[in-house]
Amino acid sequence: MKFSDRKKRILTAIIENYIESAEPVGSKTISRTSGLGLSSATIRNEMAELTAMGYLEQPHTSAGRVPSPKGYRLYVNELMRKYKLSLEEMQAINYSLSQKAHQLDMLMGNIGRLASQLTNYPALALAAPTPATIQRFDLIYIDSNTFIIVALLSNNTVKNKLIHLPFSVEQGMVQKLSTLFNVNLTGITEDKITNILIDTLERASGDTMGLVSVIAGFAIEVLHKSQAGEAVIAGAPNLLRLPEFRDPEKAHRVMSYLSDINHLLELSELKNENRISDNVKVYIGPENIAEELQDSSVVLAGYNAGDNMQGLIGVVGPTRMDYSRVAAKLSYIAEGLSLLLASGEAPRGFDKLMIKGDDIDE
Amino acid sequence: MKFSDRKKRILTAIIENYIESAEPVGSKTISRTSGLGLSSATIRNEMAELTAMGYLEQPHTSAGRVPSPKGYRLYVNELMRKYKLSLEEMQAINYSLSQKAHQLDMLMGNIGRLASQLTNYPALALAAPTPATIQRFDLIYIDSNTFIIVALLSNNTVKNKLIHLPFSVEQGMVQKLSTLFNVNLTGITEDKITNILIDTLERASGDTMGLVSVIAGFAIEVLHKSQAGEAVIAGAPNLLRLPEFRDPEKAHRVMSYLSDINHLLELSELKNENRISDNVKVYIGPENIAEELQDSSVVLAGYNAGDNMQGLIGVVGPTRMDYSRVAAKLSYIAEGLSLLLASGEAPRGFDKLMIKGDDIDE
DNA sequence: AATTAGCACTCAAAGGTTGAGAGTGCCAAC
DNA sequence: GTTGGCACTCTCAACCTTTGAGTGCTAATT
Incomplete structure (x- = not known):
């Protein structure tokens, strides 16, 4: 039972017909439409063999054939000709x-x-x-209760966040934090931002109001999302x-x-x-x-x-x-x-x- | 044919039953479950009237009743009792x-x-x-080919965009543009950003490379989206x-x-x-x-x-x-x-x- | 040896019939 | 005003039958 060229032609015809009609395909249809000039009886014989080989399936005895996944696979790999977009x-x-x-x-x-x-x-x-690191931090001071964090990531995207504070902060402090973060939090991955690091930064900056952890939280979030x-x-x-x-x-x-x-x-x-x-x-x-x-x-x-x-x-x-x-x-x-x-x-x-x-x- | 209290009770029972079962509700069911102590015959009479009044519908003669939109409306407005969340x-x-x-x-x-x-x-x-205006522009200079536009909107959101240039630009120029935009493009609506305005800005800044229009384009886009x-x-x-x-x-x-x-x-x-x-x-x-x-x-x-x-x-x-x-x-x-x-x-x-x-x- | 016409057979889908059950409307009795 | 009772209606599910598309096999043809 070898896989003749004719079988391939028939299989192709069946699959393409089925793709259009969504109905099991019978031997007569193929005989008429395939252009192979074979009678339905011959097609029937070939179809029986294709079924035995696992390329076709039969929903029930007296129905036409439907391609099996194996049949589609062969079709996709070998048989189908490239569709030319109009x-x-x-x-x-x-x-x-x-x-x-x-x-x-x-x-x-x-x-x-x-x-x-x-x-x-x-x-x-x-x-x-696209796991990223932060390449650069900028803190934009808006007013004493507000600033924007802008972070440029290594994957060339920019993230930002507006921070409203329930207390005042001086422009100098924002500046200081900006530098601090650029030195310490750029180029590192999410898991490197530990509580220990945050503590250290907090002490270094003299921040007692949790600003450091807000910014660090933003960094963690941004990096985390970049991995998602x-x-x-x-x-x-x-x-x-x-x-x-x-x-x-x-x-x-x-x-x-x-x-x-x-x-x-x-x-x-x-x-x-x-x-x-x-x-x-x-x-x-x-x-x-x-x-x-x-x-x-x-x-x-x-x-x-x-x-x-x-x-x-x-x-x-x-x-x-x-x-x-x-x-x-x-x-x-x-x-x-x-x-x-x-x-x-x-x-x-x-x-x-x-x-x-x-x-x-x- | 007045809208007695009893009718309301019956209507409520029918609707609530139907909401659960999705099946037309019959007189017998209501007689059994409503707790009104009325026979199915009585319910039938009432149902006939409710149907005549337009609160119920009958899919076909020998089926139960289904609430009409009018029925639901009454239910929602008057009849239903507030569901208490557990x-x-x-x-x-x-x-x-x-x-x-x-x-x-x-x-x-x-x-x-x-x-x-x-x-x-x-x-x-x-x-x-939430139609917004831009409250504040910041241009962050990254390197001679790159800068970030950051815009704070009046609706308290922040938008940004990374700009890569196919040519070099000096930090001073970026600074200049930043000031220029803050003076001229803040607080105005999208339709105010005309080509004439852009031309003026271009001349004022000495920009010959289309930077102004890039930034203005960003502004337009941002404002446009805020209206969407x-x-x-x-x-x-x-x-x-x-x-x-x-x-x-x-x-x-x-x-x-x-x-x-x-x-x-x-x-x-x-x-x-x-x-x-x-x-x-x-x-x-x-x-x-x-x-x-x-x-x-x-x-x-x-x-x-x-x-x-x-x-x-x-x-x-x-x-x-x-x-x-x-x-x-x-x-x-x-x-x-x-x-x-x-x-x-x-x-x-x-x-x-x-x-x-x-x-x-x- | 491959192809095909022919025929008996299979099976799902469509149509028709029937009976059961749920429901109604109405009437007479309470 | 309420209710039991009854005749009537209509859907739904179950069952049967018919139809037709499709098969597999065999015997005849090329």
């Missing part, structure tokens, strides 16, 4: 990207929404954690359009799973062997570790978020997914994002500068 | 609030999630737009647990509606006449303007987000909602939030300070 599609994506870029808010949430809109699946956007990674999901309702999620139970299971940020972050830790091209990875049904995704598929594309931050966009859908189209789109979006966010080159004039700064909102 | 519930809410407060990130998203978790409905968090209002939805999958959203069509319609931020923002503009207590508003079915919410209900509670910013939390659910419980919980959460976020008083020690500063992440 000019319109590329323009649509370019347009969306430029819009967002123009609005200057290339945040996770927007990236997710973008991916979802462009693929019509629930989409997710992930940013790998970010994730959002967008377009979840798209799931409900799909026949495989007609069952509210199932839809609920998957949506609940996806609405937990920790679960999303797990996706970024998926193993790499499922790479189907430079930057696209595909996880089919049981290849997902998560129980809840056992009969769903995930397609991920990596992009470069600038400042050597690694980002991921992806979609979640039924195993019956238009892998080719989705992979092509995600890949194109990811590349576009990389370009837009690249540190060095500015696509057009100052736009670049603007995108680069972050932390503008929420 | 000690456990209050503790649970307090705990969740203090957790969040401790993590210092009382952002929209977290507030929404909190409300959803505590009510088991999809929840939303809204912040009314924020909204998030959380816990949307909760919808799918409810029998009234068993139909994926319907679930999809509502979820899609809710996942558009603009639709959420519209909710904050709902009229006020539906207030049922100090800070809780209820919109029942057709009282919602949105087509998609015609048979859903919305409960909103306002909270004070500090710095005279107005916030809203709310839930969306079927008209058959446990209004009493939901209203009580939302109200309690909203009060807790107000307290936590109140500018003046610090619940305990420095925690307050920490919460106050914003802009820490995303």
Whole structure:
């Protein structure tokens, strides 16, 4: 029972038909549409063998065939031909990207929404954690009860916090603290900021009112968050359009799973062997570790978020997914994002500068 | 056909039964459970009248009765008795609030999630737009190619942006610009920052490299965003647990509606006449303007987000909602939030300070 | 030896029928 | 005014039947 070229053609035809119709595919349909010029009886024989080999499954004896995860895997790895984005599609994506870029808010949430809109699946956007250190502190004295802490991190982001005090503090003190923190708290990781260190600083600065610990607390928080990674999901309702999620139970299971940020972050830790091209990875049904995704598929594309931050966009859908189209789109979006966010080159004039700064909102 | 006290008792019983069971309620059930000591026949007569008066509806002749929106409205306004939160519930809410407060990130998203978790409905968090002006600019010089813009807004938030330049600039220039912007761009609204003004500043500063427009662009963006209002939805999958959203069509319609931020923002503009207590508003079915919410209900509670910013939390659910419980919980959460976020008083020690500063992440 | 026409067989899905049960409305009696 | 009783209505679930798409196998054809 060897894997003839003809079998591959037939398998491909079945999968592509099923992707469109969501209905088990029968021999007659393939005979008619595959263009192989074979009768349904012949197809039937081949289908029986493909089933025996594990590439197809049969919901019940008198139904057509449905691709198995193994079948999809072969299809994704070998069979499917690259979907060429149409000019319109590329323009649509370019347009969306430029819009967002123009609005200057290339945040996770927007990236997710973008991916979802462009693929019509629930989409997710992930940013790998980028453990950072504080490179530089600035305390801006506003008035005797107020100052702003500004911290420039090693990952090229800026964090700030407005501090209102229930007591007065002199400008000189703020200055002093600023220097102190720049000397002692820059370049170190979160776990190095111990209570002992804080005590020492408190004594060194002569601070008796807890100012040091407020600022240190801010530092800890900022560093802590930098290690967290970010994730959002967008377009979840798209799931409900799909026949495989007609069952509210199932839809609920998957949506609940996806609405937990920790679960999303797990996706970024998926193993790499499922790479189907430079930057696209595909996880089919049981290849997902998560129980809840056992009969769903995930397609991920990596992009470069600038400042050597690694980002991921992806979609979640039924195993019956238009892998080719989705992979092509995600890949194109990811590349576009990389370009837009690249540190060095500015696509057009100052736009670049603007995108680069972050932390503008929420 | 007057609206006797007995009718009210019966209506109440029907509604409360229906809220629990989600099934049309029959005369026999009420006769048994209402404790009125009336036979089913009597109840039947009363029910017929309540139906004629428009407070009840009958899915079909031989089914029990279901409350109409008018019925719910009466219930919410007059009939329902205040749900008293149990000690456990209050503790649970307090705990969740203090957790969040401790993590210092009382952002929209977290507030929404909190409300959803505590009510088991999809929840939303809204912040009314707070048009702001910039009170103060600071430019922090990092190196000859880099500086940070920090802006303190009149609504007591701080925004920043890191600017990388493709050319060099002297520290003196940065200083000069800082002064210039503080003099000319503080205290004014977005529309006042015209190209003419930018030109003038450019000439005044001797800037030939577009620095002025970069900073002005930042100012415009910041001011623009401050007028936008924020909204998030959380816990949307909760919808799918409810029998009234068993139909994926319907679930999809509502979820899609809710996942558009603009639709959420519209909710904050709902009229006020539906207030049922100090800070809780209820919109029942057709009282919602949105087509998609015609048979859903919305409960909103306002909270004070500090710095005279107005916030809203709310839930969306079927008209058959446990209004009493939901209203009580939302109200309690909203009060807790107000307290936590109140500018003046610090619940305990420095925690307050920490919460106050914003802009820490995303 | 590979292909195909033909045929008997299988099974899910759709449609129809029936009976049970919950509920109503109305009337006559209390 | 309230209630027991009864005829009536309508949904729902269970069951049956039919239909049709699809299969696997065999025998004939190329």
